[in-house]
Amino acid sequence: MDTEEHHNSSLDPDYYHDFNGSFHWFMHHCTLELNYDTRRAILFLLYLVIFVAGLIENVLVVWINWRRHSKSTVTFCVLNVGLADLLLVLTIPFWMLEVALNQVWVWGWALCKLTHLVYTVNMYSSVFFLTYMTVERYLAIARPSQTWGLKEKRKRGIVCACLWTFSLFLTLLENVHVELMEWDEPGCYMFPTYSYNEWYTSITILSLTCSCLIPAVVITIFNFLIARAVKATAGFEGRRSCWVVHVYSLVFMLCWIPRHMVIFLMLLDELLPYTTFSCNFVDMLYFSYCIVDCISLFHCVANPIIYNFLSKGFRSNLINAVVRYIPKEIANPKEKEGSGSSTSHSVVVENAANDIPPNQEQWAK
Numbered sequence: 001m002d003t004e005e006h007h008n009s010s011l012d013p014d015y016y017h018d019f020n021g022s023f024h025w026f027m028h029h030c031t032l033e034l035n036y037d038t039r040r041a042i043l044f045l046l047y048l049v050i051f052v053a054g055l056i057e058n059v060l061v062v063w064i065n066w067r068r069h070s071k072s073t074v075t076f077c078v079l080n081v082g083l084a085d086l087l088l089v090l091t092i093p094f095w096m097l098e099v100a101l102n103q104v105w106v107w108g109w110a111l112c113k114l115t116h117l118v119y120t121v122n123m124y125s126s127v128f129f130l131t132y133m134t135v136e137r138y139l140a141i142a143r144p145s146q147t148w149g150l151k152e153k154r155k156r157g158i159v160c161a162c163l164w165t166f167s168l169f170l171t172l173l174e175n176v177h178v179e180l181m182e183w184d185e186p187g188c189y190m191f192p193t194y195s196y197n198e199w200y201t202s203i204t205i206l207s208l209t210c211s212c213l214i215p216a217v218v219i220t221i222f223n224f225l226i227a228r229a230v231k232a233t234a235g236f237e238g239r240r241s242c243w244v245v246h247v248y249s250l251v252f253m254l255c256w257i258p259r260h261m262v263i264f265l266m267l268l269d270e271l272l273p274y275t276t277f278s279c280n281f282v283d284m285l286y287f288s289y290c291i292v293d294c295i296s297l298f299h300c301v302a303n304p305i306i307y308n309f310l311s312k313g314f315r316s317n318l319i320n321a322v323v324r325y326i327p328k329e330i331a332n333p334k335e336k337e338g339s340g341s342s343t344s345h346s347v348v349v350e351n352a353a354n355d356i357p358p359n360q361e362q363w364a365k
Contacts, residue, residue, distance in 0.1 A: 032280040034287050036102075043099045046294045050301055051092040057304035058086035064308075064317050073156050074140060077133030078307055080160065081126055085300040088122040091115045092297070098188070105188040109180040112188035116178045117171055124167035124211055126299065130252065131215040132159060133307075134222045141229045170210060173203055197270060204267045212260040216252065223249045247306055255299040258292040 061082035065075055094115045098105055105112055177192045177199075192199045223245050230241040265285055268276050277285070308314045 030279040030283050032283050034283060036287075039287065039291065040099055040102065043290060043294055044096055046291075047092050047096045047099065047297075050294075050297045051089055051096070054085060054089040054092075054297075054300035054304075057301060057309075058082050058089060060318065061304045061308050062086055064314060064321060067321060068317060071153075072140075073136045073152070074133055076156060076160070077129050077136060080129045080163075081133065081303055081307065084122040084126040084129065085303055087118055088126065088297070089300050091119045101185075103187050104185040105180060106186070107188075112180045113175060113178055116188070116190075117175050120171040120174060121164075121167050124170050125164055126303070127211050127215050127256070128163045128167060130303070131218050132163065134219045134226075134248070138222045138226050138229075141226060166210075170206065173206070200270060201267065204263060208260055208264060208267075212256055216256070219252055220249050244306070244310060251299070251302045251306055255296050255302065259296040262289050262292050 062079065065079040065082060068075060070076070094107060094111065107115070174190060177190050179189065179191050181187050181189050181191055227242045227245040230245065262285060265277070266289065269282055269285065
């Protein structure tokens with residue numbers, strides 16, 4: 001790739017990241033050849049898988065947990081996480097078409113602002129409610145005899161409102177600069193018109209701290225405390241519970257750390273141009289950002305599985321809810337014949353719903 005070719009590629013939104021008008025690698029010769037068509041195909045397929053799986057899973061999560069009317073704060077957090085992930089998943093078709101059209105935005109200015117707002121608010125809120133849920137899960141084990149009353153309900157409502165409000169605040173810091181730009185083709189970009197370096201540095205540090213560093217530390221510490229508490233439980237259930245808790249931390253790290261690591265390296269490149277990384281490394285860094293950003297969306301698929309479908313209580317409630325909409329003749333044809341050995345399907349499900357170990361119900365709701 002010669003200098004002129006790299007100069008042209010720098011005008012791509014993935015590389016044109018210094019809106020003050022200076023190109024870090026304008027006069028440098030990069031030898032790395034990157035296949036953007038392959039990246040577009042991979043991104044489209046990843047978005048498609050996440051959208052289909054995430055939509056189905058999170059609709060079930062919201063539906064079942066809404067029906068439960070549980071007083072548990074953990075269930076309340078699971079419901080909010082499911083709602084946040086569901087709203088985030090609903091924005092994916094817009095990004096799929098943008099990828100297919102090579103960064104061309106065809107939805108207009110209003111949806112450009114709205115989709116970014118919905119996407120970012122729910123990205124933050126999903127992480128915040130996971131963090132809050134982890135703390136509450138530990139408290140449910142540490143203080144199992146705590147009574148539920150109006151005070152607890154009011155506290156839960158205040159925390160919920162604060163988390164959604166803080167997510168909106170962090171989003172608006174970015175969303176005010178999201179605009180529909182008319183270059184060769186219309187595109188939806190975050191384009192501050194002044195003091196870009198200062199704004200970019202501030203918003204990146206704030207985002208890394210609030211959506212990655214603090215949640216990762218809190219989730220890891222409290223999951224460790226939960227695992228230590230349930231490890232003392234005798235038998236298979238205690239070992240299984242301990243293993244599941246460690247999976248919580250691992251999934252969070254796998255989904256979010258790659259994205260935030262790339263963002264951190266991009267920040268270093270902005271603060272220390274020319275000296276920190278080579279030209280080829282910077283090319284690869286900005287090329288890979290779209291991929292790791294898409295991979296982070298897999299939390300919309302993983303969260304319903306590890307926080308809901310692994311729970312015996314959730315599975316029982318799901319089966320019970322589904323069976324209610326199945327005609328009894330189809331669900332249990334023997335019952336129609338009056339067979340004495342057959343049992344009503346609703347009774348079976350209700351009995352299964354109650355077959356939950358007490359020590360597991362406290363943290364695995």
